[in-house]
Amino acid sequence: MPRIASPLIIVVALLYFAGVVAISVWSARRTRTTRDFFVAGRGIGLVALTVASVSASVSGFIFIGGPGLLYRVGLGALWIVLPASLTNVLGAWVLAKRMRLLGEVRGAMTVPDAIGARYRSPAAQGIAAVAILIAVVGYMATNCLAMGYVVDAIFGVGMGWGIWIGIGITLAYSVAGGILAGVYNDVFQGTLMAVASVLVFGYVLRVNGGMSGISHAIMPVAPAFLGPWGTMTPIAALSFFFVFGMGALGQPQSVHKYYMLKDPLQLKWYPLLKTLGLILVLLLYFGVGVGVKALVATGRMAPLSVADEATPRFLLGFTPVLLAALVFSGIAAATMSAINGFINIGAAAVTHDIPVALGRTLVDELRWGRVATVVIAIAAALVARYSGTMVAFLGIFGWGLFASTLVPSLAFGLNWEGATREGAIASMATGLTVTVTFETLAYFKAYSFPSGVTVSGLSLVLSILAFFTVSGLTRRAAPGQLDPDVRAVMEL
Amino acid sequence: MTAPGDARSRRAAVSAIVISTLAIGGGYASAFVGGGAPPWGGWLFAAGVTGVLVATLALGALRRDATLGRLALPFALTAVMIGAGFVAVFALPDTGASEPLLFGLPRRAAIVLYGIGLFPTLVLPVAYALTFEAQTLREADLARLRAMTRATQAADEGAG
Numbered sequence: 315m316p317r318i319a320s321p322l323i324i325v326v327a328l329l330y331f332a333g334v335v336a337i338s339v340w341s342a343r344r345t346r347t348t349r350d351f352f353v354a355g356r357g358i359g360l361v362a363l364t365v366a367s368v369s370a371s372v373s374g375f376i377f378i379g380g381p382g383l384l385y386r387v388g389l390g391a392l393w394i395v396l397p398a399s400l401t402n403v404l405g406a407w408v409l410a411k412r413m414r415l416l417g418e419v420r421g422a423m424t425v426p427d428a429i430g431a432r433y434r435s436p437a438a439q440g441i442a443a444v445a446i447l448i449a450v451v452g453y454m455a456t457n458c459l460a461m462g463y464v465v466d467a468i469f470g471v472g473m474g475w476g477i478w479i480g481i482g483i484t485l486a487y488s489v490a491g492g493i494l495a496g497v498y499n500d501v502f503q504g505t506l507m508a509v510a511s512v513l514v515f516g517y518v519l520r521v522n523g524g525m526s527g528i529s530h531a532i533m534p535v536a537p538a539f540l541g542p543w544g545t546m547t548p549i550a551a552l553s554f555f556f557v558f559g560m561g562a563l564g565q566p567q568s569v570h571k572y573y574m575l576k577d578p579l580q581l582k583w584y585p586l587l588k589t590l591g592l593i594l595v596l597l598l599y600f601g602v603g604v605g606v607k608a609l610v611a612t613g614r615m616a617p618l619s620v621a622d623e624a625t626p627r628f629l630l631g632f633t634p635v636l637l638a639a640l641v642f643s644g645i646a647a648a649t650m651s652a653i654n655g656f657i658n659i660g661a662a663a664v665t666h667d668i669p670v671a672l673g674r675t676l677v678d679e680l681r682w683g684r685v686a687t688v689v690i691a692i693a694a695a696l697v698a699r700y701s702g703t704m705v706a707f708l709g710i711f712g713w714g715l716f717a718s719t720l721v722p723s724l725a726f727g728l729n730w731e732g733a734t735r736e737g738a739i740a741s742m743a744t745g746l747t748v749t750v751t752f753e754t755l756a757y758f759k760a761y762s763f764p765s766g767v768t769v770s771g772l773s774l775v776l777s778i779l780a781f782f783t784v785s786g787l788t789r790r791a792a793p794g795q796l797d798p799d800v801r802a803v804m805e806l
Numbered sequence: 807m808t809a810p811g812d813a814r815s816r817r818a819a820v821s822a823i824v825i826s827t828l829a830i831g832g833g834y835a836s837a838f839v840g841g842g843a844p845p846w847g848g849w850l851f852a853a854g855v856t857g858v859l860v861a862t863l864a865l866g867a868l869r870r871d872a873t874l875g876r877l878a879l880p881f882a883l884t885a886v887m888i889g890a891g892f893v894a895v896f897a898l899p900d901t902g903a904s905e906p907l908l909f910g911l912p913r914r915a916a917i918v919l920y921g922i923g924l925f926p927t928l929v930l931p932v933a934y935a936l937t938f939e940a941q942t943l944r945e946a947d948l949a950r951l952r953a954m955t956r957a958t959q960a961a962d963e964g965a966g
């Protein structure tokens with residue numbers, strides 16, 4: 315990422331971080347119990363939850379890596395975000411009501427809590443928690459690295475200090491205010507990012523003469539770029555659609571937010587509001603990707619040596635510096651918010667889910683939650699700082715692991731009485747084994763799948779099939795594994 | 807006892823999820839064929855991904871005491887729109903730089919963005935909101951569940 319340090323950008327970034335600190339201090343005063351720390355006391359209203367959820371669904375990738383990928387492979391990269399029109403309503407019908415009600419009847423606070431309650435199985439809860447913990451550290455390391463890049467680009471402090479400054483600010487608000495601080499910081503930055511994204515998209519259209527101008531600029535020099543699959547194969551593009559569509563049901567940083575809603579009847583407008591909010595934020599992803607390609611095609615911008623420079627180069631060259639400053643600060647805040655969400659989920663796995671799986675409970679869960687928050691954040695920052703190219707591998711690994719281990723047991727399990735704990739455990743074990751084995755083989759270049767076949771996609775297919783096959787084989791056990799209150803929640 | 811209509815719908819949704827997932831697996835398997843995936847691999851994958859998404863929606867929307875009811879229409883519409891979008895994208899010829907524009911984008915890209923990407927936004931979240939009380943959650947459901955929880959807790963405390 316190029317150096318973007320300028321007095322105005324630094325001032326805006328400092329003001330932005332001051333806002334984050336102020337919200338965190340306010341949230342810390344309202345965090346008194348474990349339930350406050352992990353699920354915001356189940357007291358978040360519809361609008362706040364919607365904006366926070368939009369914010370949690372995007373990370374630095376949507377503003378930096380995504381437009382860069384679109385610039386490189388064309389509209390094939392659009393298949394990553396196209397499922398957004400379906401995933402929110404899918405999550406609402408499949409998970410939101412049932413998870414929120416499980417929170418009410420069982421006091422469930424985490425995704426493994428829901429799995430443990432559904433199958434009356436501490437083992438299933440423990441395996442889910444272990445998978446989440448492994449994926450969380452990988453995911454966080456990727457976001458720590460992205461945060462280091464942005465902080466370094468704004469303040470010019472170097473990559474290492476960028477990571478530690480960013481993680482320091484995030485830790486301060488995570489430890490003090492838990493998820494409550496995260497939610498209200500998400501509201502703050504999600505609102506700004508939606509406004510900034512619409513403005514950036516407006517500038518893209520203005521400098522390129524609208525969508526038709528963009529198409530007329532690109533088609534003569536790179537017709538495949540604007541083809542339905544871009545420069546990718548159909549199966550590679552469709553694989554994105556599958557993994558980011560169905561896989562969204564297994565992303566704990568998003569689905570965990572269902573527990574926080576104050577009144578379950580407010581879910582009525584949640585998918586519509588969230589989908590509209592997400593579309594606004596994603597305008598930047600699409601607009602900058604195609605807009606920069608059009609500028610390069612018409613010779614108004616030099617070809618990019620690194621695709622990830624698409625957003626910074628467009629902002630610095632074609633938008634007012636104040637807007638650029640807001641977006642850069644927002645990108646830093648987006649990575650911090652992503653890290654905060656993952657820290658919270660990881661801390662819950664360590665201090666709540668794994669002890670429950672082992673038949674123990676911690677005496678002061680809130681205090682241990684804060685300790686775990688610090689330990690996990692430092693571990694992720696160290697991984698980001700010292701693991702080199704391994705970090706990108708860990709990010710991919712994290713997403714795939716969430717999807718393949720959690721989607722069948724959670725999403726199908728909460729909606730199908732025929733599911734069994736044996737099926738759930740088999741699917742989680744399949745997802746864990748296939749993802750770890752083939753991602754590792756690919757990382758060490760020992761074996762990789764043919765073009766278009768992704769480890770995350772194939773492991774999701776195999777874990778779904780394992781779930782239904784083993785549940786079918788053990789179906790006689792199914793009725794005895796459902797407690798009456800859980801059955802009542804599932805039947806609504 | 808589970809109502810027969812609901813049980814049949816649930817079985818149909820689960821069967822559709824399994825068959826669609828197998829189709830996606832078949833699409834992936836086609837990529838292992840030497841010389842790259844044959845065209846049928848893409849068709850199979852597209853059919854599978856449409857099926858698994860819509861069948862999962864249907865499974866999530868089913869209640870014990872009802873079939874899909876009014877939701878059957880928006881779900882069918884979404885399945886048809888996404889499916890038709892895929893058919894159009896695969897079947898229309900790739901005319902390169904001379905492809906006509908539709909709403910500012912080359913025709914096939916426009917079908918992807920507006921038909922597969924944006925159309926479900928106009929239908930599903932609106933259907934969710936409009937049928938929320940009838941199909942998803944009512945005050946009476948909550949009251950019943952809360953009463954049941956209180957009774958269970960009281961029984962547990964009594965036993966303890």
